[in-house]
Amino acid sequence: MAPAGETRIWTTVDFDQDGKQHDWLRLPFSTDQSAYGVIPIPITCIRNGEGPTALLIAGNHGDEYEGQVVLSKLARQVEPRDVRGRILILPALNYPAVVAGRRLSPLDEGNLNRLFPGEANGTPTQMIAHYVSSVLLSMADIVVDLHSGGRSLSYLSCCLIRAGKTGAETARLMELMKVFGAPIGSISDGTGGGGATTLSAVAQALGVPTLTTELGGGGTFSSAGEAVASQGLYRIFKHMGILPNAETKSPPPVRLMQVTGRGAFTYAPIHGIFEPAVELGDSVEAGQSAGFLFPLEGPHRAPEEIRFAQSGLVACRRAPALAAPGDCLFKLVTDVGAN
Template sequence: VHLKDLDVSRLPRNTKETVWLEVAQRADDSHWKLPFIYGSTVSPILLVIAAIHGDEYEGVEAIPRIFRKLIPEDLSGTLLMVPICNIPAYETATRNNIIDGKNLARVFPGNAHGTITEKIAYFLTEKLLKPADFLIDLHSGGIAASIPTLIGYIHSNDKRGKRALAGAEAFGSSVIWGHPLPVPPGRSLTVATDLGIPALYTEALGGGLAREEDVRCFTTGILNVMKHLNMIEGEPQLQPVTHHLFGDGDLDNVITAPVAGYFRTEVA
């Protein structure tokens, strides 16, 4: 199935399925394909995406666990999941797509006639994000960064912002991070916010690993949000919030060390 032909409103009801979605043609005439998982009844529509960066693995493991737990007859709504959005970067375990050098998390809403990264962003936006009622974008520190496990949201006092905050609190992470408007350009959350769709993102330790505690946090968090949205029965399994932070948290601009060496995590 080519992603451009996907119509979420026409997905079979009361079922769950995995399919491959064609995005663009490779040099060898085969196609770049994204794995796509869904369970469907009616609204609301929750979209969960992972591996926007090819070296972030926690969401890649969490999404199949959700799929295995999913009982379509018990689902009130539609759950759309893409466990690996950036297949070219995933194949090389890199943050960016080595074919065009672009960062998928910086090119949304994409371009139907652009490079492979821009095409992926375009079809994700047009075919999956725009029909959605809620978004969860699963990230982590990848290979290069070390980040506390957290759930993030875009803060505002309108209906979208309040729904995003409620979803973040329901997710159940001990660290919550709210970001002020405006959202920096190019993110999935940028497009979601512009469309009025509440959106969350995760971070986790990373390091090129998928720690079991982080995968469990993501898995439980997604199920918690589904309970919060009344998509499945039950109450969210929460843990005490130790930090509720607020700030832009732009990781694109970093302070580099002026000398060579290594960092020793000790406090005098």
């Protein structure tokens, strides 16, 4: 899935130069107020000689904060003398969405992680996706895309992979996921969410191993999620020889889980205020009450009880109490191999 066309985004960073460089990716964007303007997307390149390249991304969705903080700290803390290879850090990939605190870009309402591989001459969000697909992924030996639940969802900390095209590819991804060491490791067949239009899908098509995370959410900041990401990244760096002398703790056991069909998702059928009956991390049974939606019309209309369609572990929950028809209230995961 190689993107077509030559990118219009540019930077002064020399990706082959040793040392630490902080700069912007410059995305051309002409407006009434700035005819020759550019959108500045922060980037840091840390390089020291030959070795693997790690591409680290946060702010793919602008309202997901743990990864943005982790990568901002890492860009300042890691020194070139300690590196063997190269680390590329983009803590605010969808910069317009990051500044607005939104999942989608305010420039074009684009959901960056649903627009890969992008277009060279498309909307601003499509141009960002195209640059990642056509320029950055060609340099990468591993990608870590740090997500959280954003405004609308709260998540248990987890690391996600897509099943590989071969058994060997899947085994390699499983190894990296266990090294990263999030409490839950989730395996997807790639058919849910954005399907073929996510960063992980395009990276996989280009043969680049990719780890994705969920680290918290609800528009808040989780220190526990930040710690999972920070420790996981340093373990990956040491495992790949990028930071061979990094001091790391052994990864904790990873509970391997998966989303089992559409029944894993519970949706709101009406407009209402949601009173949940369970919490993140709870184990639930099929038919169990998930909570009640209280209609906005008033008390003359009885609340509607919501029930789970299948059994599993509550991996994410809607954060805002107000829900509309079609809003996801819960997502369940089940242990790999469980019937």
